[in-house]
Amino acid sequence: MADLQDELDSPAEAGEDEERRTAPTPTDDTFPSDEPAPEPEPLEPDLRDALERARDLLAAHPVADGYSGLPSALRELPWYDLELGDSGLQTDLPRLRAGRVGAQFWSLQVPDPGAEGDRAVSSALEQIDLVRHVVGRYANGLRVARDASETTDARNCGRIATLIGPASARAIGDSLGALRQLHTLGLSSLTLAGTSWAGADGMTPFGEEVVREMNRLGVLADLSGASPATARRVLAVSKAPVLWTRSGARALREHPANLDDELLAEVGRTKGLCLVPFAADRTGPTLGDVADHMEHVRRVAGPECVGISGMYDTRSAHPGELADASRYPRLVAELLGRGWPEADVAALTWGNVQRVLRGADFTARAARERRGASTATIGRLDG
Structure with a gap:
């Protein structure tokens, strides 16, 4: 199958088609989007006006989407073309442009441990390789970014910033050396759940050292799916802001990944981010349900602590009005119609993710002045 993919990819890699070679690169101060994708049905005048206002706002403050399953989805396809569009995906470049997306976190899914052994580390490496291959193939539209500066640079150059992660914590194989190497390859976020050192009972001493090393590197901690004990311990140990990349409000909908009001208040106190x-x-x-959750998180945690997680190209079902990556303006129009100040919407779409990325970078710079790479091992600390 790899040979088939290489054969079909080769024309785009060896020399882009004439249209792609001659397409101008936008250089203005706002996020380039060309013309919005055609709407599937005629729009009422009020909705048309609301969408126009939303697109104007997103031109200056594009969407930073905290979770995309595109790497895993692409691995299952024998062929794809993100520039022409692909009916097998919920994300491609035309839809990202129509949705006014400026940055996306591309998640790395690792397999559950099986009889053949835990392939988490090799799976993460394979997916990072795939992400870099895809970004290189579509360099006119995408650019790998690690931090707030590179994310902004990508946007100013007319590219969509691609941040690698979050990845399951099992991807580091209980090794801080593996964590450092994954970071060198571009990993920006790690989900702290499902390991012996980050479980239902909280963090072990080795788990706490993982968090400290993540702080030193600038790798963001993602706590979606983490136990309350783990989440609260990470909030106590981490000097950098933390993320929940796919969590709503439990007060509105009971789900293990959603946060209760007590934890949402803690997110606000520590200036974390709930996507x-x-x-x-x-x-x-x-x-409307999605907007309700955003309003609840904004009210309890604060407007600087809420963001967007599209979860496109995962196995999750989506609301019909948010069926693919072109639909973010619909959400923004809904929030503006509910009376959200434009400053709060701009923080939701772009500013809050940038704040967290800047916080992680600032923490990393300070930490590297105080300490070198940790030599801790799980056997020595947890044995």
């Missing part, structure tokens, strides 16, 4: 997912099982089956 509300477009997922029917977590936030509900309608656009």
Whole structure:
């Protein structure tokens, strides 16, 4: 299958087609989007006006989407073309441009441990290789970024910033050396759940050392799916802001990944970030349900602590009005219609993710002045 993919990819890699070679590269101060994708049905005048206002705002403050399953989805396809569009995906470049997306976190899914052994580390490496191959193939539209500066640079150059991660914590194989090498390859976020050192009972001493080393490197801690004990311990140990990349409000919908009001208040106190997912099982089956969760998180944690998680190209069902990556303006129009100040919407779409990325970078610079790479091992600390 790899040979087939290489053969079909080769024309785009060896020399882009004439249209792609001659396409101008936008250089203005706002996020380039060309013309919006055609709407599937005629729009009422009020909705048309609301979408126009939303697109104007997103031109200056594009969407930073906290969770995309595209790497795993692409691995399952024998062929794809993100520039022409692909009906087998919910994400491609035309839809990202229509959705006014400026940055995306591309998640790395690792297999559950099986009889053949845990392939988490090799799977993460394979997916990072795939991400870099895809970004290189579509360099006119995408650029790998690690931090706030590189994310902004990508946007200013007319590219969509691609941040690698979050990856399951099992991807480091209980090794801080593996964590450092994954970071060298571009890993920006790690989900701290599902390991012997980050479980239902909280963090072990080795787990706490993982968090400290992540702080030193600038790798963000993702706590979606983490136990309350783990989440609270990470909040106590981490000097950098932390993320929940796909969590809504438990007060509105009972789901293990959603946060209760007590934890949401803690997110606000520590200036973390809760990225509300477009997922029917977590936030509900309608656009209004998603907006309700965002309003609840904004009210409890604060407007600087809420963001967007599209969860496209995962196995999650999406509200019909948010069916693919072109639909972010619909959400923004809904929030503006509910009376959200433009400053709060701009923080939701772009500013809050940038703040967290800057916080991680600042923490890393300070930490590297105080300490070198940790030599801790799980056997020595947890044995």
